[in-house]
Amino acid sequence: EAGVAQSPRYKIIEKRQSVAFWCNPISGHATLYWYQQILGQGPKLLIQFQNNGVVDDSQLPKDRFSAERLKGVDSTLKIQPAKLEDSAVYLCASSLGGGPLETQYFGPGTRLLVL
Amino acid sequence: AQSVTQPDIHITVSEGASLELRCNYSYGATPYLFWYVQSPGQGLQLLLKYFSGDTLVQGIKGFEAEFKRSQSSFNLRKPSVHWSDAAEYFCAVTPGGYSGGGADGLTFGKGTHLIIQP
Numbered sequence: 428e429a430g431v432a433q434s435p436r437y438k439i440i441e442k443r444q445s446v447a448f449w450c451n452p453i454s455g456h457a458t459l460y461w462y463q464q465i466l467g468q469g470p471k472l473l474i475q476f477q478n479n480g481v482v483d484d485s486q487l488p489k490d491r492f493s494a495e496r497l498k499g500v501d502s503t504l505k506i507q508p509a510k511l512e513d514s515a516v517y518l519c520a521s522s523l524g525g526g527p528l529e530t531q532y533f534g535p536g537t538r539l540l541v542l
Numbered sequence: 543a544q545s546v547t548q549p550d551i552h553i554t555v556s557e558g559a560s561l562e563l564r565c566n567y568s569y570g571a572t573p574y575l576f577w578y579v580q581s582p583g584q585g586l587q588l589l590l591k592y593f594s595g596d597t598l599v600q601g602i603k604g605f606e607a608e609f610k611r612s613q614s615s616f617n618l619r620k621p622s623v624h625w626s627d628a629a630e631y632f633c634a635v636t637p638g639g640y641s642g643g644g645a646d647g648l649t650f651g652k653g654t655h656l657i658i659q660p
Contacts (some may be wrong), residue, residue, distance in 0.1 A: 430585070431585070460647055462647075462648075467652070467653075468652050468653070469546075469632050469634070469650030469651050469652050469653050470586070470632075470648070470650050471650070472647030472648065472649070475645060475646070475647050482644060482645050483644075483645035483647055485645075518585070518586070520586075525644075525646065526644075526646055527574040527593070527636045527637070527646045528574075528593065530588050530591075531588070531648065532585075532588075533578075533585040533586040533587075534585055535583070535584065535585045536585065
């Protein structure tokens with residue numbers, strides 16, 4: 428079974444530029460999460476989708492971050508404009524049906540460096 | 543709001559020795575508790591989880607964890623570590639008593655970096 432796929436794996440941009448990350452969850456998984464992991468810290472949830480609907484985006488900085496999951500499968504996370512403090516690893520995770528009883532499977536992440 | 547504290551940033555253990563990683567949580571009720579491991583270049587992998595019932599849970603790779611409600615703790619243990627156990631370990635929580643359809647994102651601690659000495 429293929430795992431969660433993410434691309435690109437690395438990205439370097441200058442501040443005020445825009446960037447987009449892509450995630451393809453495990454086939455059949457209804458729930459998709461985006462986490463931000465700053466160096467030296469644990470991952471922090473940015474947004475959770477159930478199929479193509481947003482369940483929780485309370486920690487998403489909506490002035491610069493946006494995310495979509497139009498067809499309920501893959502997802503895109505965008506930052507515009509990027510700030511220095513956005514340098515982090517962006518992790519995508521998916522689970523089969525949603526709910527804490529379901530295991531979240533994580534992708535390898537996209538490492539972003541903002542200069 | 544729920545929170546997780548992992549008081550040890552780094553721990554060094556000799557290969558073959560026993561291991562205990564500490565985790566304390568703050569939450570009004572009993573949350574669901576998890577331990578994840580993150581190795582360099584690899585994604586987070588679930589080691590074990592606790593929802594209810596027996597407070598000692600077994601996981602993969604020979605790990606176990608014990609939930610202690612009175613201490614709000616969920617410490618991870620392994621009787622004998624291997625060099626391949628060197629990694630970053632994260633404790634995480636999510637609100638308990640829920641299933642399906644709502645917010646269930648994980649709240650992670652800052653992690654404990656495990657170093658194995660030969």
